[in-house]
Every structure is written in C-alpha cells, then in structure tokens.
Amino acid sequence: MSEIHDFLRDCYDSTSVKCDFICAVNDWNLTPNIKNIVSQIHPETMKRYYGCGLNTPEGIEGKRVLDIGCGSGSLVFLLSKLVGPTGSVVGVDLSPNLIAECVNREDYHRSRWGYDKKNTEFFVGNAENMSQLKDQSFDVIVSNGVFCLIPDKSKSFAEAYRLMKDGGELYLNDIYAETPAPAELRDDLKFWDWAVTGSQLPDELLSSAKDVGFSPPYLTSVGPIDVSDSFKTLLPGRRYLCAGNRMFRLGSGSDRGPASVTYKGNIKNHESEFKWDVNLTFKTGEAVTVDGALAAILANTRYRDSFDLQDTSGPAETRRCQNPFAYLDQLSSQGKRPRCIFTVGVYL
Numbered sequence: 001m002s003e004i005h006d007f008l009r010d011c012y013d014s015t016s017v018k019c020d021f022i023c024a025v026n027d028w029n030l031t032p033n034i035k036n037i038v039s040q041i042h043p044e045t046m047k048r049y050y051g052c053g054l055n056t057p058e059g060i061e062g063k064r065v066l067d068i069g070c071g072s073g074s075l076v077f078l079l080s081k082l083v084g085p086t087g088s089v090v091g092v093d094l095s096p097n098l099i100a101e102c103v104n105r106e107d108y109h110r111s112r113w114g115y116d117k118k119n120t121e122f123f124v125g126n127a128e129n130m131s132q133l134k135d136q137s138f139d140v141i142v143s144n145g146v147f148c149l150i151p152d153k154s155k156s157f158a159e160a161y162r163l164m165k166d167g168g169e170l171y172l173n174d175i176y177a178e179t180p181a182p183a184e185l186r187d188d189l190k191f192w193d194w195a196v197t198g199s200q201l202p203d204e205l206l207s208s209a210k211d212v213g214f215s216p217p218y219l220t221s222v223g224p225i226d227v228s229d230s231f232k233t234l235l236p237g238r239r240y241l242c243a244g245n246r247m248f249r250l251g252s253g254s255d256r257g258p259a260s261v262t263y264k265g266n267i268k269n270h271e272s273e274f275k276w277d278v279n280l281t282f283k284t285g286e287a288v289t290v291d292g293a294l295a296a297i298l299a300n301t302r303y304r305d306s307f308d309l310q311d312t313s314g315p316a317e318t319r320r321c322q323n324p325f326a327y328l329d330q331l332s333s334q335g336k337r338p339r340c341i342f343t344v345g346v347y348l
C-alpha cells in the first residue's frame, strides 16, 4: 500500500461518519425499474453514495458480479436485486469502515428483496491486487467512480481481466479529464481525493483496455462535473466529466465479420428495445448491420441468446462518437445537457 492508498482509505473511512459530500444519481439515464429499486435501498447506504452514475448492466439474472471500490454498497445492493436469488454480487473496497457499513446492511437488503439467503459478500481489498478472488470467476465486473483514484491503473485493469470469465463484461463508470493534470499539483494528496490527479484522459482508457486484452470500450453515458471557483484558478480551463463504458473479454476464436443482427426482445425489463451505447439502440425485431467487432461481442457473450445473427458483407453500423467530451458538447448544443453529478472542490 502506498501513501496515496493510505490517504484515500482514511478519507473514505471518515465518510462513514461525516457524509458532507453529495453526488447526484444519474436518474436521467435510469429506467423506471432501476429507479424503483434505488428508491428501496437503505437511506444510510444512499447517503454515502459517491458514484459518478449507477451502471446497470442488462441481462444479469443468475450471474456472478464484482463491484470494485463498492463504497457503502449502493450499486452492490442494486445489482443484488437484478441478479436475483440465484446470482451473487461481491463488493471490494479499500475502506474498512465502508465495508463494515455494507456488511451491516446485508440483511436489510436480503429481506427487502425477499431472499431466503443473502447473495452478497464484501471484502476489504485493493483494486490493484485482489488475490483473495479466483481467476475467471465473474461474469460481470462493475466499478463506479474508483479507477480515477487508483495510482497504478494498469494493475487494476489486469486484475479485472484476470477475474473475468471469457465472454464477461467490464462496465466502468468513472471520471475523465480532457487534459493532463498540471504537474505542480500531482504531489498534493488532496487532489487525489478529488480525482484531479488520477482521472484518465478518454484515449488513456482506450489504451488501458486494449493493453490487457479487453475489446474496445463502448460509451454508454456521460454526466457533467463542475469545478468550484476556488479550484478553477488552480485548474484553468480544465474539464472533467463522468462517463460509462462497457468492454468485453472475448475468448480466443471469437473473431468474426460484419453481421445483420436482430434483437429478440428477451432481456428482462428491456422487452421493446435495448440501449447498447450512446450511438446505438436495438429495437426488438428490427435488423441492424453491425461491424465485426460488435458482431463478435453479440455472438460470444451473455447476449448471444438475445440476437439472431446473419453474416453479411453490406455496409455496417460502425463505432461512432466515442469521445465523451465531444458527446457532451453535442448534447449541450442540442439543449440536452444532463444535470451536474458533482462539483470538484466543493464540500456541502
């Protein structure tokens, strides 16, 4: 553990008693079903929600899910409802106090969801080395507002890849910066707490994913972050935002060419359409031609039973806007900018 880890552990340990910082829930992105589940999560858990957008992977009933940097457990308890009694969710966090909060609320959520046995488990641990967890033991891994705090991100991406089964999905909601952190601020630990130092640039996410073997990420959401007046002078013109990205671990032999794909409408709570990313929403029964990269994902992951695929050589839907800052600018110019998730450098 480095000085940065110790500092962050102490900051987050103190949030279990202090609670003086608020993150907005990204409700503009959530379905009515998810909003209903969030409304049933214990208020003391949600009071300590410090995420940058709840990430809710579809079609996870019966699956085993890991939340890296679970904090007070908001996302773990939400996902523990979505995976149902036959699935399970594991939460790992650096802060012993927040893990204790999670353990204290397990029985409340077990009973709230109507399960005989709890389907959650929590560990104190470091995302850079989760040696207590076995190779290829998770179908889906999520993380919300955490990779931006990790000093050695290559180790955490490698750990996520190691823990993921072939065909598994890494769904990251995180903070990104548009430009590198000013060198003179890098040694000041308080800037780590605000993710000023540790936020990746969007291109760094693409290379981090590629370097360990994940598919290129698909951008699923953006949420604005403001910078307080006092921080603006230290960070002139520097922009941050929250973005959701999904990427996959595909086994060997998964490559394939473009395909005409038709969504079958069989994912629970997504019967009429399935929003893949900010560029593409599959409508039930409507064929779309996708490029080989996306066809390979749809054919080799848990989504394989949700699509009919026919090989094609026709013009394909290819990846479009992937830069979250460009996408946020596009939304803003259309008058659709979502509300701010939080303000860097402000304590409420």
Ligand SMILES: C[S@@+](CC[C@H](N)C(=O)[O-])C[C@H]1O[C@@H](n2cnc3c(N)ncnc32)[C@H](O)[C@@H]1O
Residues within 6 Å of the ligand: 005, 008, 009, 012, 048, 049, 050, 051, 052, 068, 069, 070, 071, 072, 073, 074, 075, 092, 093, 094, 095, 098, 125, 126, 127, 128, 143, 144, 145, 146, 149, 150
């Ligand atoms: C911004 S909070 C987000 C918490 C939670 N995901 C949520 O949405 O409420 C960041 C969390 O990451 C944890 N964390 C920071 N660095 C970590 C690391 N290296 N390994 C595991 N957890 C870490 C902190 O203790 C804290 O709970």
